């Protein structure tokens with residue numbers, strides 16, 4: 272045996288070596304193969320998850336957008352219209368003036384002049400404010416929808432990654448979603464009186480010295496409306512207009528959600544506050560400023576087409592006295608506050624390529640935290 276070993280030692284080693292390394296290679300190969308198929312399975316799972324996330328998010332996003340289009344925006348527009356009609360009631364002024372016209376003794380010349388002056392300022396206040404509020408609110412609601420959609424994507428992906436259970440995905444709390452969308456009411460419920468008074472100041476400044484017998488043509492009207500908008504937007508601090516749209520302190524406004532007020536330490540902010548902060552960040556960005564500026568200018572252009580038609584084309588191009596223009600402008604402000612599904616202004620602004628691009632980028636961007 273030893274003799275054999277001594278003689279064949281080398282051969283035995285070599286044989287064992289070959290068999291050994293073959294086995295090792297086989298093991299390696301098998302492990303590799305198994306790892307590869309594991310990896311492939313994982314990748315397939317991931318892809319399936321991603322598809323699930325995508326379809327889940329898409330469905331939910333469309334759901335939110337549907338709610339915003341069919342409920343939030345129409346509701347907001349209805350409220351806006353009735354509140355503006357309440358707060359800026361031109362019919363009363365007009366009635367008193369008409370009465371003065373047919374019963375000459377009821378108004379002194381000074382009273383009559385004052386009423387006309389008031390009607391002039393309020394008519395311009397109303398038309399420019401209606402245009403501004405319609406544009407801003409429809410953009411704001413779209414900002415909200417996109418922020419919700421963005422959160423939804425991140426939360427759904429996160430939920431899938433940790434539990435692989437779609438039902439348990441940490442979706443945005445329905446309450447927070449609804450409260451966030453409901454915050455679009457702030458301008459109407461809280462901000463409107465101060466907004467009206469700011470626009471009144473702007474209109475008074477721009478219309479100073481304009482007489483009722485002065486002729487307004489297309490150029491002058493266009494110019495006047497833009498100047499009132501500019502005067503309003505450049506009043507006070509930059510982004511002061513945001514204060515009419517959103518509460519400064521979300522906690523105070525969101526009173527229903529802070530019932531556990533015994534907790535005085537600065538707790539981690541609620542989802543609602545987080546959503547509001549993000550909306551505020553978007554609205555104060557220079558990109559939004561550009562979009563808003565462009566949207567308002569486009570809306571003014573469209574409005575000029577409508578006013579021109581209302582006045583009879585030749586008339587406004589040649590110019591008509593301000594006193595004759597005022598009732599047409601009052602009529603125009605009702606068109607601006609039309610139901611959202613029939614509102615041409617909302618459609619025109621939302622369909623602008625620049626606006627589309629802004630929202631595509633907003634949805635794709637991750638929120639700053």
Ligand SMILES: *[C@@H]1O[C@H](CO)[C@@H](O)[C@H](O)[C@H]1NC(C)=O
Pocket residue numbers: 333336337340621
């Ligand atoms: C909602 O409105 C937006 C903007 O006008 C539009 O792009 C979208 O298709 C609408 N979505 C639904 C579900 O109606």
Ligand SMILES: *[C@@H]1O[C@H](CO)[C@@H](O)[C@H](O)[C@H]1NC(C)=O
Pocket residue numbers: 486487488489490491588589590
């Ligand atoms: C419109 O009116 C303004 C001021 O009254 C005048 O300067 C301008 O030339 C007019 N424009 C047209 C196109 O008639």
